[in-house]
Amino acid sequence: MNASTAPSSPESAPPPAPEAVPLPVTAVTCLEDRAHVERTAALQLEAGVRRLRLGPVAATAVDRSLHAELTAGPDGATVLDVRLVRAWTPRSPEPPTADDSPLRRRRHALDEEQRTLEQRRDRLGARLDLLSRLAADLLREIGEGAGFGEAEPERWAAELDRVDTERATYEDELAAVETQLSAVRAELAYVLDTLAVAEEEPPELTAHVELTVRSAAAGPAELRLTHLTPCALWRPAYRATSSGGELTLHTDAMVWQRTGEDWTDVRLTLSTARSTLAAGPPRLVEDRLTLRDRSAAERRSVEIELREEEISDVGPARVPGPPGVDDGGEVRVLRAPAPVSVPGDGRAHRVPLTSAASPAHSEYVCAPELSPLVTEVVRFTNTGGHPLLAGPVELIRDSGFTGRATLDFTAPGAAQELAFGSADTYRVTREAEESRNTAGLSQRTVVTRTVRLHLSRFSAPGETGDRVIAVRERIPVSEVSDVEVRLRKDSCSPAPDTLDAEGIARWDITLPPSGRRTVTLVYEVSASAKVNGL
Template identity: 50%
Template sequence: MSEAVALPVVRAVLFEDRAEVEREVRVRLTAGVQRLRLGPVTALAADRSLTGELLDAAGTVTDLRIVRRWTPRPTAPDEEASALARLVHELTLRHAAAVHDRERAEARLAVLEQLRADVLRDIAESAGAGEADPDRWSRALERADSAHTAQSEALDAARQGERELAARLREAEAAAEEAEDRPLELTAHLEAVVEAAEAAEAVLRVRHLTPCALWRPAYRATLDGDWLRLEREAFVWQRTGEDWTGVALDFSTARPALASAPPELLDDVLVLRDRSAEERRTTEVDLREVAVQDLGPGGGETEVVPGVDDGGEPRRLSAPVPVSVPSDGRPHRVVLGEERLEAEVSYVCVPELSPLVTLNARFRTAVSSSPLLSGPVDLVRASGFVGRGELRFTAPGAVAELGFGSEDAFRVTRSTVESREAGTLTGRTTLTRTVTVSLSHFAPPGAEPVPVTVRERVPVSELSTVEVRVLKDRTTPPPDTHSDDGILTWTVTLAASQREDLVLTYDLSAPRSVALAP
């Protein structure tokens, strides 16, 4: 089998559940048809997604396939290897060293035997020429015999040590085979059939999809006075079986597998029945929560943020520098860029959701930048890391808001009182609710007054027969703003050790035919 040519990963496009990998290698082609063995590559590569092309040369890739084989894993033990596996590895190394020692001893003994033969030949030639020197001959033979004897003993010792290590290694391997299961590893290579018009050097580019590789957007927001530094990041996971070294990474919001899985059709059974007399006379009304999000200038308001699968435009982000991502299945942070934005910093309190006053920063993204995708945000202030929040989808030029932790100098309490009254003459039922919010500022004497924005809400009626009214004479102080979504806002300035009470009273009025849920 010919030796495989390395085919490294040079670029990877990461999606939400897979990755498109691009590989390149420069090969020497001969005129005609030839077969190339490339790799190793990840065994998870999708066969149907394989594509190949030749660059800088006249030729075509006529066939491209993945060949997978089960092979034993390397014998070198890792951190999780057992003591028996480590013993086998150690004995293997020692046995290889003993074999080398024995081979060196045999080579030295062969040299000494050649030296002894040369001494005997010199003695024979000198005696034939009439130049007798018994003393010199005796000393030379004695040195040669002594060195030969010592080397023979060393060779015997080396052979004995090799035999003992070989026996111990066989026993350890037999014990390891009985006690431990040595799993096989699935390896893969690419076999490409290339047809070239003439002999030349060319770049072979191969692309394929692979699972076990994905990305998610993330951010790091640092608040410095009235400025917000927003760093865009991407977390990358990959467990494809091969490390990516110095790879150009692209991050896409497209979903290539969405069309391959059509939705399952289910039966929707409709049943008709006659309404009862009570149901004809009464209409039941209940409260429901609606999340409203602003998509920016001209975007309007909607419950669902446009995405890739419902009319959104797929985005593709690129890492500024090549990145190395090991195949360990752990998240790796990749910095995509940063921008410095002017922020409107304020203290905000939403008593219905939390009894805390939060430092909020509202900022508007640049119109020319890409949208902010949904993802976690690491929040940093002058004191350091303060927590982690979440950033929703934000269109270019839209306003986003982040909370940078609560302020312990404030205390908020909220209470609700509800009463129900049925009108005898009007025939309408009125549900009155009074919400009282107490806001206190515990600060050292002489501290600067701090403005706090308080937000409350009232229901918004979708029926003409149900009326919702804010009782202005019983709401103190009057709210600064009242949006069409029922959000009321107060801006309260609190000095040190000051307390402020906000009272909101509203009623829901409906005829007797409408049943108001409690």
Template identity: 55%
Template sequence: MSSTPPPEPAPDSAPTPVPCPVTAVTLLEDRAEVRRLVRLDLAAGTHRVRLGPVSPLAVDRSLRAEPEPGAAVVVVDARLVRLYTPPPVGAPAEDASELRHRVHRLTERIRRLEADRERTGSRVAILDQLLDELRRDIAESAGAGQADPERWTAELDRAYQEHTRHTEAYRLLGRDLLKDGEQLRRAEQALEDAEERPLVLSAFVDVVVEASEPFAAAGLTVTQLTPCALWRPAYRAELAADGGSLTLQRDAVAWQRTGEDWSDVRLTLSTARTAQAAEPPVLDEDVLRLVDRTPEERKTIEVDLREVEIQTLGPADEDGAPDPAAALPGVDDGGEARVLAAPAPVTLPSDGRPHRVPLGVDTLPARAEYRATPELSALVSQVVAFRNSTGQALLSGPVDLVSGSGFVGRGDLRFTAVDAPAELSFGSEDTFRVTRSVEESRDTTALTGRTVITRTVRLAVSRFAPAGAPPLEVAVRERIPVSELAAVEVRLDKDRCSPPPDEVDAEGIVRYGLTLGPDERRTLVLGYEISAAKAVAI
């Protein structure tokens, strides 16, 4: 039994497009998934329907057209069709804006000025050639004894007058060209900012559907990926006057330049990276080689300080260093794809400008303190610690910091899991100054060969505040080394510490709590020893 293929739709050179506006958008890290819903009144049979217009940037292989569940409609084919419409030639229409007419008038005037300048330049070149011929004729005639001063004078005067006149006209035309060119540049920039350019390339979706029975208002969902759209998280943190609470506003900053506006769409934000490969890389062989150590190397253990540096992401320059000018920070989602939804419909015009989309506001308990890290900076900053009790992870992004005095600056919020602690710095307190000095001595015991390094850190904390200012508490943090080897010991010398530190954690962070009034100065002394065995080189 042979099956008969479905009949082909009737050819139609220019079918009437059916509008299919965007109803839902999922913004990814560097692209967008656009969904459209269109209702069709179909009779029984096969139909070819043109939907659109849609963005000409749509990715062809990502196009999908699916009927609603339960609809007696089958999608036979769906493809993108692009049409090229050349820009209009000549003067703009009468109903065009005055700005567009001004651009056209300036363009025509510059075209005429360029033609006149080219003709004038040709005449100046001919007159230059004429003057050279006259000078050569005078020289040859004078050498042959055929002098005619009156004719020579008249011809030279006439040629010089014409040359001067045309040279001046050439200069004035150049001046007018520069002036009109500047006016045209400003008018084009104003037109670019005020009006959208008409699309030269347009796109439609041609769908071939087959209905087994007449169907009214059949729903058809069209989905495709589109570049030139992205989003990044952003926040606004407002600290209460007493420092006991923090109002955190979660936003998304979205851009799109797809060629079509998104009006009242359901916006979903995703951190999924669809451009990354779905297959794991193939592991290469790792060859291990054993090398015999020398007797001297077996006796010596090298110890050094280890600093951990977090690398930035983005393209690198020729030397392999990250290029901050060309790198765009990605979305840090903690390694797990996350989906956020806008609580209300969103309108995003296709202007390529950032638009802030609110996602939610939460008031969180917080604790504010003034903190100093003299090893890194001589300033004292106000740090606000809080716990993420919003119910969802906070992605990395910039934070607009607001306190009782208004906007105080912009900070960065690192990725924070649900119910995890986080900190924000609200800038420095300018009435504080911290100075730091380090003294170090090294001693090696001749009998045992043990090396002892003694370090003394002196911190001077001063406050230059006007009289009558209330006292402020500041937490001073300093660090001491932490040993990972049994042959190296680090000991805090409390006898040389003045005053003794309030707290020392397992990571070697020493904490002091001070309360300073106006024009008060406190000096902190921290002493510790690093002791290493003879076989350890430090």
């Protein structure tokens, strides 16, 4: 007796997968190197324990950050479990883009050409079939007419000739189309074989959310789901417009994201929080100091050296490498005033945040030791109501775009300055000379340095009005008592208006149209005989 396999009953077949409930992105908090995504969905719950399938969602979502809660629904409804389920699915056929290879674009062109030729072949075949039926009807009409004694040989011959001529024309066109179609199919087969060897099209990773809920009664409910996702970041950017003694600063956010899905009409929040950095006190290490007596040779001489020291305010140290978000050591949060859309194409998208106007003071500044250019510097106060994070600034004057600069971190109400580029109507040249002599009895070495700055202004015909240029020049600052630095005001022409503790001398030079001025700075550096290295 042979055993046979009975057909499976409908009850034994696996149940079909439930239809996925859409789970769109409604809010995003973009961090320095990732994003916190919030999704909402409207659910229809049934009594008891049910498992729902939501999505699709970005496959880059972090599993351990997944959190779901019911914000509204029947009494007693709760979430029992939530998890991500990923699967590899073939990519959907899409037209090639500029980023695709020439081979893939050629395949798309051949597919389109083959489809066009097949449609034309079908149309020609339909016309030939219609002409064949027309010829058959015409022959039947001739036979029936001859049976009834009708004789119209001239008309019958003309009709048959016309049908035969059209059939011959369409048959020739059909043969040409078949020839072209064969060539296209052969080339397409070659391209497909080459693609199979040269390029492998991997399947696409998709993800869905499996949600297990329990409810005592049926009814509608609202779900809120949050998770972290990488491949998203933001950086601040600014646009400064100076006009009529006022500076308008527009604060924007440059957002990049390639999470695998688009953010459409979402509430966007920008944060400087660094979730990857663990907060903890610094490790204490032993720092041992020892004292020893100086030797006789060390008592007879003092070694000094000249060094360049950058003057900076207290703040976070600059770290070499890709720029991050400088928030002054405190987490800052900015929000977009309106819903925004950010495509997931990995490109920069500008999101407007705030705009503030404040009174500004403009002056022309020159540091000839660093650059011979005279730069227009605009000073203003941060009146935006929030800190200005460090970032690039696009500079705009009445004449239009003039260049780019960098804005440092600025607290609310703090003063800041921006350089709006150089003024081509000014020229500054710098000359420096040095003389050295030794006093007779004290054997002190005296080094006299003289710096001459020549300023000139080129004016257009008919231009009136004086311009004030703030000229800065530095002199050394001594840190040891054996070396003295003295400004010789009697030899300076003119004497500096100010000289700060950092050794920066400043003059406010007034230049009339086509005017010229020369500024002379003289200072002495004297050291005792036991100083070496001057």
